[in-house]
Amino acid sequence: MMSICGNDALRELSSPGKSGSVFFLSQDDRFMIKTLRKSEFRFVVMGNMFCTELRIHRRYDLKGSSLGHSADKVEIDENTILNDLDLNYQYYLEPSW
Known part of the structure; x- marks a missing residue:
């Protein structure tokens, strides 16, 4: 508050x-x-x-859409904001989650 x-x-x-x-x-x-x-x-x-006190090395602006959602920059650094199509990770979750 x-x-x-x-x-x-x-x-x-x-x-x-x-x-x-x-x-x-x-x-x-x-x-x-x-x-x-x-x-x-x-x-x-x-x-x-x-x-956070953790070092943030990648930032993503996720919209849940693939239309026009990839970073235009060729050189990616800690200040680059990436988009949906730039997220190249797989997440495995428990079925109950």
Whole structure:
């Protein structure tokens, strides 16, 4: 509650998403707030997975679609945001999951 409603203001991220949504971060980086269209909801609050002491070496913007969702960059570094078609891993989950 203090992360979002405390004395410090939320920080607006510099580039909005393609959907026109605006993103905000809590001062402690623990939460991300995304604005949505009025027909969906007013806004959504998400835990920020990037607020960690672990080194993040790959980032993906997954949409669940393969249409136009691969990175255009040839050289990939830690700042490159990859897309659906760039995810070349297989995940095996327990059937109950």
